[in-house]
Amino acid sequence: MKKIEDCTFGIAGLGLMGGAIAMSLRGKTRRILACDIDAAALETAKKEGVIDEGFLDPRDMLPLCDVVYLCLNPLAMLAFLDAWMPFFGAGSLLTDIAGVKTPIVAAMEERLRPDLDFVPGHPMAGSEKGGFAQAKNCVFTGKNYILTPLKRNKAESVEFIKNVIYRMGFSRITETTAEDHDRKIAFTSQLCHVIAAALIDCEPDRNITHFGGGSFEDLTRIAMLNVPQWTELFLENKRELLRRIAQFEDSLDTLKTFIAEERKDDVRAYLQTARDRRAGMA
Amino acid sequence: MKKIEDCTFGIAGLGLMGGAIAMSLRGKTRRILACDIDAAALETAKKEGVIDEGFLDPRDMLPLCDVVYLCLNPLAMLAFLDAWMPFFGAGSLLTDIAGVKTPIVAAMEERLRPDLDFVPGHPMAGSEKGGFAQAKNCVFTGKNYILTPLKRNKAESVEFIKNVIYRMGFSRITETTAEDHDRKIAFTSQLCHVIAAALIDCEPDRNITHFGGGSFEDLTRIAMLNVPQWTELFLENKRELLRRIAQFEDSLDTLKTFIAEERKDDVRAYLQTARDRRAGMA
Numbered sequence: 403m404k405k406i407e408d409c410t411f412g413i414a415g416l417g418l419m420g421g422a423i424a425m426s427l428r429g430k431t432r433r434i435l436a437c438d439i440d441a442a443a444l445e446t447a448k449k450e451g452v453i454d455e456g457f458l459d460p461r462d463m464l465p466l467c468d469v470v471y472l473c474l475n476p477l478a479m480l481a482f483l484d485a486w487m488p489f490f491g492a493g494s495l496l497t498d499i500a501g502v503k504t505p506i507v508a509a510m511e512e513r514l515r516p517d518l519d520f521v522p523g524h525p526m527a528g529s530e531k532g533g534f535a536q537a538k539n540c541v542f543t544g545k546n547y548i549l550t551p552l553k554r555n556k557a558e559s560v561e562f563i564k565n566v567i568y569r570m571g572f573s574r575i576t577e578t579t580a581e582d583h584d585r586k587i588a589f590t591s592q593l594c595h596v597i598a599a600a601l602i603d604c605e606p607d608r609n610i611t612h613f614g615g616g617s618f619e620d621l622t623r624i625a626m627l628n629v630p631q632w633t634e635l636f637l638e639n640k641r642e643l644l645r646r647i648a649q650f651e652d653s654l655d656t657l658k659t660f661i662a663e664e665r666k667d668d669v670r671a672y673l674q675t676a677r678d679r680r681a682g683m684a
Numbered sequence: 685m686k687k688i689e690d691c692t693f694g695i696a697g698l699g700l701m702g703g704a705i706a707m708s709l710r711g712k713t714r715r716i717l718a719c720d721i722d723a724a725a726l727e728t729a730k731k732e733g734v735i736d737e738g739f740l741d742p743r744d745m746l747p748l749c750d751v752v753y754l755c756l757n758p759l760a761m762l763a764f765l766d767a768w769m770p771f772f773g774a775g776s777l778l779t780d781i782a783g784v785k786t787p788i789v790a791a792m793e794e795r796l797r798p799d800l801d802f803v804p805g806h807p808m809a810g811s812e813k814g815g816f817a818q819a820k821n822c823v824f825t826g827k828n829y830i831l832t833p834l835k836r837n838k839a840e841s842v843e844f845i846k847n848v849i850y851r852m853g854f855s856r857i858t859e860t861t862a863e864d865h866d867r868k869i870a871f872t873s874q875l876c877h878v879i880a881a882a883l884i885d886c887e888p889d890r891n892i893t894h895f896g897g898g899s900f901e902d903l904t905r906i907a908m909l910n911v912p913q914w915t916e917l918f919l920e921n922k923r924e925l926l927r928r929i930a931q932f933e934d935s936l937d938t939l940k941t942f943i944a945e946e947r948k949d950d951v952r953a954y955l956q957t958a959r960d961r962r963a964g965m966a
Binding site: 526527528545546548574576583586587589590591593594595596597598599600601602603604605606608609610611612613614615616617618620621622623624625626627629630632633636637640643644646647649650651653654656657658661662664666669670672673674675676677679680681682683684 | 807808809810827828830856858865868869871872873875876877878879880881882883884885886887888890891892893894895896897898899900902903904905906907908909911912914915918919922925926928929931932933935936938939940943944946948951952954955956957958959961962963964965966
């Protein structure tokens with residue numbers, strides 16, 4: 403495998419994440435190319451020096467790339483592979499950013515040409531504001547990245563992607579299975595977005611923020627989510643997410659019961675455990 | 685009523701909030717006094733120039749004050765009034781910071797000497813880290829403050845407290861009833877703390893944060909709460925809080941059902957409404 407600095411990278415989908423990835427790879431690779439259906443985003447990115455060249459037709463870009471970063475929503479990514487699989491360069495390396503892994507990775511593997519290697523990944527970064535124009539506000543420093551390597555992956559492909567991730571500024575890479583990823587992400591990410599949306603669903607008064615002291619704002623900021631993307635993520639990871647919602651409902655119900663029955667000692671013990679546990683988290 | 689700069693302020697309870705209030709009033713009043721059971725906190729505050737004088741015995745401080753800022757947990761505040769009511773200066777002005785108003789304000793009124801005026805308030809600021817040592821990290825700039833004036837309040841007392849609040853750096857004062865405060869705070873503050881604690885209750889794995897991308901961290905930071913204080917707030921505002929928990933459970937259940945039944949259009953519409961509504965909030 404070539405060194406990063408000798409590779410041509412292709413970004414498929416130059417939105418918030420694709421744009422941020424391009425920016426964080428700038429100057430560290432031979433060339434950065436991008437394809438998107440949005441000609442204006444490609445033009446801006448080229449003008450700002452974020453990419454070397456933009457392409458509306460993936461067939462013009464894919465053959466030129468050593469590495470292709472798939473930065474599309476899960477279902478769009480599968481459609482992309484269905485349409486353009488013959489055009490990837492021989493032996494090129496693919497990676498993705500999809501927030502759900504088990505169903506998507508299985509579908510990817512079915513579509514993959516035998517000469518290509520695909521290392522599935524999930525950068526734990528983003529912003530409630532989407533699109534290429536917001537990419538510069540999407541920071542990778544100090545952030546987590548999850549990799550769910552496949553049995554068929556070449557060791558050198560996984561090592562290469564890990565080097566790319568650290569070079570982009572991420573602080574921690576966790577390698578695990580697609581199943582473990584989906585179980586944990588259902589909790590740390592999807593359940594949190596469900597809760598934020600449900601909190602906002604409770605209250606139509608937009609001036610309720612006059613009574614906010616920071617907690618409400620922090621808990622609901624992510625309600626400003628990318629609607630099509632999160633709809634996909636919720637439905638694609640439905641089983642794990644529903645399990646996590648049920649688990650959360652049980653925990654909530656326990657505390658509610660303690661409050662309703664004025665079991666002061668139980669409320670205290672519950673809060674103390676939560677406080678200590680959260681304080682012990684990184 | 686005297687001008688702020690001619691008044692002696694007394695802070696009863698020099699913890700996180702009492703300390704932050706003293707700091708933000710510094711140089712704007714004639715003198716700032718404080719009483720606390722923690723001699724070390726008083727000494728530090730005096731050495732750092734945050735207060736002019738510290739008192740372990742409230743009987744030594746109260747007669748000297750034009751204004752007393754009660755910065756104690758709700759039940760401790762009532763006990764404080766029971767113990768020291770005779771020692772407040774004639775005609776002095778009281779205000780508080782309690783996070784629940786209806787039961788506390790009623791109990792305060794029962795205890796109040798006729799020559800004193802008491803304007804109930806709630807600064808919507810704080811920190812998950814408590815104590816005087818953390819007071820400098822408790823910022824008031826840009827924050828909300830709720831006042832729930834009493835029918836018996838002199839207009840000049842309310843005006844005076846409002847001037848004090850703006851001088852401390854708060855950006856918005858909302859005047860409302862104790863009942864309206866408790867209904868809204870049950871949502872924006874107490875429900876959020878209940879949710880944060882319940883989320884942490886779900887998951888014993890402290891390394892779950894390796895799978896965090898910011899959402900989980902933002903939603904659970906306030907689980908590091910002051911346990912005795914929040915136990916009191918939950919129980920003192922029990923009726924409104926339980927009503928808000930039930931409302932949230934209904935909203936959560938709706939979204940859960942949409943996901944379980946794979947009603948994609950309903951999930952999208954729910955998320956779109958939440959997104960638009962949250963984006964429309966201040």
